Amino acid sequence: MAQADGATRTVIMTVDDDPGVSRAVARDLRRRYGASYRIVRAESGESALQALRELKLRGDLVAVILADYRMPQMNGIEFLEQAMDVYPGARRVLLTAYADTDAAIDAINVVDLDHYLLKPWDPPEEKLYPVLDDLLGAWRAGDHRPVPSTKVVGHRWSARSSEVREFLARNQVPYRWYSAEEPEGRRLLSAAGQAGERLPVVITADGTPLVEPEAPELAARVGLATTPAADFYDLVVIGGGPAGLGAAVYGASEGLRTVLVERSATGGQAGQSSRIENYLGFPDGVSGGQLTERARRQASKFGAEILTAREVTGLEASGAARIVRFSDGSSIAAHSVILATGVSYRQLAAPGTDDLTGCGVFYGSALTEAAACQDHDVYIVGGANSAGQAAMFLSRGAKSVTLLVRGRSLTASMSHYLIRQIEETPNIRVRCGTVVESAHGDGHLERLTLRDEHGSTELVDAQWLFVFIGAAPHTDWLDGTVLRDERGFILAGPDLTPDGRPPAGWELDRPPYHLETSVPGVFVAGDARAESAKRVASAVGEGAMAVMLVHRYLEQS
Template sequence: MPKPIIILIDDEPEVLQAVERDVRRRYGKEYRVMKAISGHEGLSLLQQIGVRGEVVALFLSDHRMPKMNGIEFLKEAEAIFPAAKRVLLTAYADSSAAIQAINDIKLDYYLMKPWDPPEDLLYPVIDDLLSDWQANNRSPFGGIRVVGQRWSSYSHAIKDFLGRNGVPYQWIDLEHAEGQRLVQLSGIATPRLPLVLFPDGQMLENPLPVQIAEKIGRRTQADRSFYDLVIIGGGPAGLAAAVYGASEGLSTVLIEREAPGGQAGTSSRIENYLGFPTGLSGADLSRRAVSQALRFGVEMLAPQEVVKLRIEDPYRVITLADGTEITCHALVIATGVSYRTLNVPGIEQLTGLGVYYGASLSEARSYQDEDITIVGGANSAGQAALYFSRYARSVTILIRGSSLTKSMSYYLINEIERQPNITVRTHTQVKEVQGTERLEQLVIENSETGERETIPMSALFIFIGAMPHTDWLNGIIERDSQGFIVSGSDLIHDGKRPKGWTLERNPYLLETNIPGIFVAGDARSRSIKRVASSVGEGAIAVQFVHQYLSNV
């Protein structure tokens, strides 16, 4: 495949030459650097590139140009190469126009002139944007192919696993000629679908996620039997704890039962996270955090599940699902939460066949020009509704309350109100799901009037409540009535320390009733269910781990 392309646009030849010099010096080995002297010349160049089947990774355009300014050019360029990253080069006086362009054309970044030294002012920005582009680039590749049936819970599980782990793959429906051809070439008369084909020619029939993980080189077994710090859960809290633990010299292993990122990793867009004015997806946040953790030497096991905990003072011992035991000085539990199941007739047999818990972003394109329903009124539901509205003909949000204001952020409510194909129905619940081989229709009820209605529906996405993954801690770690882990001062009742506490001091903030075992993120009782809060708790937990270890 030819190299991806970086396009430079500026009407001042000397400036254009300087930009080209700096960009080519840094990126010339991996990218083709091309330039144009005006917006119109740039569009003509893009048409030629498109005809040749090549791909543009990034645009860097000056703003003040005659006939067509930089914002106008980038808006036109997006229609030709929508996945390319877009950077505007501006003077200080144009900064307000650049900020407005973030909202109007979803500009990725703007840079002030001059950008010297490029090592400080240019390269870090472009490095980050190109890294994002590489992670999401959909250019043709000889990667993993998955052959299966659309209305199959097994196919959905494999697509969801690959998608959440950031593994590029090509989905091929068995009903299409290419799917039938690949099945025929496999030499298996009646393969158990989905059939996963790898670039080296090997294939797996209806594999477990752990089989795929091992095949693509993901770590599922620990290198050692003892660590300073074990972190259970790879969501924002767990990843933050891993970064801070390993960067401060602790031998650290993180164990995640599904995919790094946790529930936040399925978010289509997080727009209120500090430092990202254009927002970022949960997958991008997870990818960045995983790369950072690995750089500091964190061992990351996924998919792998912890099923048992026992205390052998001064050590804590965990048992994995495969029977392996890992011992540590300190433990951080960051297992997060999952969505509660919807208990209505017909739903169990249709889960994965049009009924999904969480965002299931891997399924979004499958519902192009179809009707879908989302149950729930929290931020995750709102983010999913906005994402699916790009593809679906209509998106209906069902909530039991009178409005979204009680549970959803203001910025999301405003964006939802601006989308013509999103409808919010208040005081409404799903009472039954119906279908034979897949979801076909919903029975919904208005709780105020008692009126029931049957509506045709292609998909149902459920975002209700939060259920912690803590049952395996029963009898050891103190939990509240809903299963969330109690920590810190909440463990002290009438001046008495909790059962299992063996030290003279009181538990630290985020420390459980067992010394040296901490909790962070959504699994903690009375936690704030926000990504930034989870990241903060993960970082803080490590500081208390150090205090604990210094006194052991």
């Protein structure tokens, strides 16, 4: 059984099957190194390997391993050979009797042994400490920086691996990516007891391996809040984009018991933007991730709860309460609700793209993939600001970026400042009147067939395609609850009463407030609202305005 001293320091491990010797070695090690290193001792090779695997999963560092040669079941050389697979950078020391020196010398070649020590090692000041001082100095001279606590092991061209990485990145969870084909990835899979058939494997901060985790499990295990603290609130905000975050900040700061519910990650489409340069107060621009994280911290500071990876599937009015139902069958209730569900990019209707989504075809910026685009040719579909921002961001490292625009120019859909920047960037090319006819590849994107406005087609080599086409609102779950237009956008305020009469079923003696839906006390803000401006600034403003109207509703209820 392995025993440890301390919790967070770099480890020195000692392995000996004789309990008396094991305690003596650990005692001498603690006396000299206990203040700076964590001393772990084990009394068998198998228990030591198990301890090493647990340390590996937690991301702990191991500097030196001392193993006794004569151990039953697994001798010291056999143990160190397997320990190399877990911690190849650790310095290895074999403890031997005088009669075993030949075996120790042979082990120098077998396990790349750094040193062997003859027992007894008394006095340690002469025979043990000088050797370990040198080995620890050599170990520290190498690059053994601790890695972020969460680790993801997966395949490079895997849609599920890409989704997990994007989920963690957008939720500001630090992690490190390991390819299952690389040595360190294989070591982590082995330590987690996985052969690699089911990927990705996420290893959490406490060393727990999660195999192909779904978002709710992943969120709960990496420390994101997924369970509401109460059953009833003043305000439930559904959606964590700019409108939802704005509503959460203003609701909580003005004393409302507020909970924000997000099905994936806060920020919405804006959170995926590599650079927003026309948002008030940021003359040098700000990334969507930075803006989102600041807003999230601000909402939390004022006391708003933020629930992640919770999918809302229903909304109903029950007297004065508005009940929000989740996909797992649970629910919460509130006096009022703000719908800030936002929109998502429409799917590209081209043969081959569905099968290659996440394997070279991405919707939105997918900023976690940007580093892999270095020196590659990148294609982007779309002609609005989000596509232009992605083109500028990816052009910093990509060999070339080609914008594929269905229309005849960018002027109708993209801000002037972005058009100017694109024109001044030499490795960005704009192809107007061009669409993706089909995508091709075996396991990942390899080629695209492009079609121009004259019907001519061209086959181009491509490993990366980022899609920004149109927007569809996340409102199907509201069918039969609130009124929506023919495209699914939520109607509110004056759009509900074009002839001055309240909508059918409206029971109050006042018309709906400006952002109020056909259900009293349920408001809408941001891109999901019919005729909204589809800009970050307007979404934040509508979130704040919706809270003002919530106050008015609560005062008159």
